[in-house]
Amino acid sequence: MATTTATITLTSSDIADNSISISNTATLTKAGSATGLDQTSGLRRRTLSGTPATTKLIDLDYYQDQVLTENRAAKVYIKNTGTSTAQYVKVSMRTGTSDAAEEIGWLYGGDWMLFPYAAVWQEAAHVNNQDIDIIASNTDSVTLEYMVLYE
Amino acid sequence: MATTTATITLTSSDLLSDSLSLSSTATLYDAGTTTGLTQYDMGKVDIPGDNNIYVLLDSTAAGVDKANRVYVANKNTNDAHYVIILINETVIGRLYAGDWMFIPWSQSDAAANLEVRAPSELNTIEYAFFHEGRTFTGA
Numbered sequence: 003m004a005t006t007t008a009t010i011t012l013t014s015s016d017i018a019d020n021s022i023s024i025s026n027t028a029t030l031t032k033a034g035s036a037t038g039l040d041q042t043s044g045l046r047r048r049t050l051s052g053t054p055a056t057t058k059l060i061d062l063d064y065y066q067d068q069v070l071t072e073n074r075a076a077k078v079y080i081k082n083t084g085t086s087t088a089q090y091v092k093v094s095m096r097t098g099t100s101d102a103a104e105e106i107g108w109l110y111g112g113d114w115m116l117f118p119y120a121a122v123w124q125e126a127a128h129v130n131n132q133d134i135d136i137i138a139s140n141t142d143s144v145t146l147e148y149m150v151l152y153e
Numbered sequence: 154m155a156t157t158t159a160t161i162t163l164t165s166s167d168l169l170s171d172s173l174s175l176s177s178t179a180t181l182y183d184a185g186t187t188t189g190l191t192q193y194d195m196g197k198v199d200i201p202g203d204n205n206i207y208v209l210l211d212s213t214a215a216g217v218d219k220a221n222r223v224y225v226a227n228k229n230t231n232d233a234h235y236v237i238i239l240i241n242e243t244v245i246g247r248l249y250a251g252d253w254m255f256i257p258w259s260q261s262d263a264a265a266n267l268e269v270r271a272p273s274e275l276n277t278i279e280y281a282f283f284h285e286g287r288t289f290t291g292a
Contacts, residue, residue: 006165006173010255012224012281014157017193022157024281026226028252034233042168045175075235075249079163081177088185092259097243104243105265107257110220113179114161117254118238118246132244149175151168 004038006030006151008077008116032153033074041068043150047083050091050136051143056103059093059148060134062123076119076152078134083145084111090139091146098122098130108139109146119150154189157181157283159222159255183285184220194282197228200236202274209280210267212260213288221260221284223267226253228277236276239268250276258282 012024030039048059060078062070070076082091090110094103109115124130138144163175181190200207210223227236229250238245238254241264248254258267269278 004165004168006163006168008253009160009162009164010224010253011160011162012157012255013160014155017155017157017189017191017283022193022195022281024224026253028226030252031232031249033235033247033249036232038168040168044169045173073247075247075252077246077252079161079175087182087187090185093257095240095243095245104240105259105261106240106245107222107259108184108218108220109257110182110184113257114159114177115256116161116163117256118248118252120237120244120246122244149163 004040006038030077030151031075039151039153041152045147045149047145047147049143049145050138052141054138056135056137058133059136060150062121062131062133063126070121070152072122073120074153076121076150077116078119078150079116080109080146080148081114082109082111083147086111089142089144091144092137094135096131096133100129103135155191156189181222181283182220190283190285192284192286197279200269200271200276200278202271204270204272206239206242206268206270208266209269210282212263212265215286215288216260216284217262218259219285221258223258224255224281226279227251228279234274234276236278237270239270241265
């Protein structure tokens, strides 16, 4: 089995009278076990440019071929590699009704996120899939790095 | 302004044939600026294992379309325990014992609450919410 760890360190010396320092390490394991996640998309890059349009960053049709088992302990990492603090990329998850999606958040230049991913796949038409969509806030080129770790 | 940073280090020596070592640090700014976030809430709560959806963080008008960030960690130790993370009742994923997550949370509208659901066991979670402000309700 593989051993993959994710460590977060959150610090601030001046957001309050006393410093904040949060540190936590997770060993990324399969659902309900101590066996490590052993599948990954690898670290990938995706560049958006031009007129902003909703783009599928994680397409579950593609991952179904590799058996990204849904409702397990998958994790998704996404980083906006840009430096702009004005431009952002909106990250959303399809909700299973029509083409609707629930917005998660905005990644500004330098921001990253790591979250657990249910990855529920229903149909090739995508309308009921938990595909992950992205859209840039303006026409400037922006590059994301991302990785999926799964069972 | 305050300077708050979030660093992730993702490593594995055996997931791939070569070592994986990834590290990234983000400075947490107000939306569209280089002014650091100045407000935060932190907490530790027990989520009942009754399969009900509970609001962990309430989306409010002051937070809509802002650069809020949320950290959540599941402090249980039993590998089988997990909480389901949702936004506006849309499932994001399962946060198993020992796992943590860190996301931007734009609070797209007043219904975009960050929610949790523990299907069967009580789960203790810790959270930190860095934000630009929230709307208070009157007494």
